[in-house]
Amino acid sequence: MSITVTTWSLEQTSPADQRPAAAADQVRIVRAEVPSPEFSRFLYTAVGADIIWTDRLGMTYAEWEEVLTRPGTETWVAYENGTPAGYAEIEAQDEGSVEIVYFGLIPAFRGRRIGGHLLSEAVARAWDLAERWPDREPTKRVWLHTCSKDGPHAMDNYQRRGFTLFDTKVTEEQETPTPGPWPGAYS
Known part of the structure; x- marks a missing residue:
């Protein structure tokens, strides 16, 4: 069975586009400075399981490590x-572009102004990435994508933070069972 999925691509083209949210109580945001495939896979499955993130589930340890150790790739964790x-x-890309490749909250923490x-x-970290990675050119654009499978507040959060829409695509995808962070988590 297939489902229709709409994917929206959004961007900021200047640091002046940023519209920060208020800090959330009792929340610290910390860079995971030691690339850890185990920790990143935990975050990926804990955040993305109920919204059917599956593209990285088949990656090997070595593939995770390769992704996480690319110059200009950083993981920022909210606690x-x-x-x-x-x-x-x-992730830093060519010509000063930085993509927010993955973003999300573990289900128990959604709806609490942490996002x-x-x-x-x-x-902010995408815009100042070149300060931590001097071999990278300064950021000229920050972009991301979201889709109709993501949480109901995703698009609103991105737009409230100053992102503007630059592309929309509609595709048919095979329906995938919700993988869960562990077998049977959502049964």
Whole structure:
């Protein structure tokens, strides 16, 4: 069975486009400075399981490591009172473009104003990426995509943070069972 999926691509083309959200209480956002395939896979499955993130599930340890150790790739993690609540993975690309490749919250932490705060920090870190990676050119554009399978507040959060739509695509995809962070998590 197939489903129709709409994918929206959004961007900021200047640091002046940023519209930060207020900080969330008891939330710290920290860069995971040691690339860890185990930790990143945990975040990926914990955040993306119920919205059917599956593109990285088949990756090997070595493939995860290769992605995470690319120059200009960073993982930023939101912690609420010491517990991981969500994350953003940013990746430098050619010509000063930085993509927010993954962004989201673990389901138990959604709807608590953490997403706006985390997104604001991820965008700020994307704009100042060249300060931490001197071999990268300065950021000229920050972009991301979201789709109709993502949470109901995703698009609104991106637009409230200053992103504007630059592309829309509609595709047919095979329906995928919700993988869950572990077998049977959503049965």
